């Protein structure tokens with residue numbers, strides 16, 4: 001069963017993709033479906049004996065360009081629709097045991113280029129309103145394959161978390177006449193207390209009201225809506241700042257730190273987003289200590305209100321110490 005259902009009590013869609021329960025779960029290295037193909041009789045997901053970066057449609061897609069018909073019909077209370085959109089797998093390197101933090105900056109720059117390419121291609125589709133590139137890293141986050149990879153989803157609407165940001169940005173624009181993200185980057189660079197790293201075009205900082213321990217945002221200083229608006233030098237700077245922060249993450253507790261990486265860009269539904277869309281990356285780790293995870297418990301799950309354990313200024317100071 002693959003379909004989207006609307007919860008009339010919240011106005012939010014849930015995508016069901018129940019076949020995903022059968023997907024490959026943490027296979028041994030010799031059977032990794034993301035490694036290059038060594039035996040043509042038993043091809044992996046990437047039917048090449050070598051590759052640099054690979055993108056392909058997810059074999060167990062939550063969203064697809066040719067979705068099946070929903071299992072049941074909608075009613076006046078309950079809306080149901082086919083799970084239209086896109087779900088792609090993006091393999092960062094052919095090196096099975098590497099992590100994004102291990103890769104040379106030149107390879108991370110290629111990844112930024114591929115994100116931009118997928119944004120352009122999926123965003124041009126009429127059934128895709130929002131292109132979302134992300135990485136789930138580490139078993140604590142629930143990855144099912146260790147080989148370094150991320151995903152790109154093309155949603156048929158603007159997803160809830162992004163819609164919240166857009167609403168806040170629109171209110172800020174109405175009140176101050178400026179882009180809130182432009183104002184935040186400028187304020188963090190001027191203040192410095194939460195700044196982790198200031199690059200030539202991109203700055204990394206712990207958000208003023210960070211929800212997750214050691215959460216870091218990477219924002220382009222210039223007002224740009226998507227990766228397509230960055231020139232080659234800016235893309236390289238974004239890759240360099242990202243690499244540097246990820247390496248600091250791995251020094252935090254002495255192990256490769258699990259996190260979710262989200263790329264937030266301008267929606268692609270043709271709406272009036274230019275003044276309020278500001279490209280940024282969000283890194284959200286879950287470890288509040290080496291052995292303790294931040295669980296989404298009562299306040300977060302039941303009320304949607306985050307209670308945080310780590311002071312953002314302390315998190316930024318610690319990360320600055322770990323930069324080299």
Ligand SMILES: [Zn+2]
Pocket residue numbers: 032033034035095096147
């Ligand atoms: Zn592999």
Ligand SMILES: [Zn+2]
Pocket residue numbers: 179180181182183222223224277278
């Ligand atoms: Zn801006």
Ligand SMILES: [Zn+2]
Pocket residue numbers: 165264280282
């Ligand atoms: Zn965001």
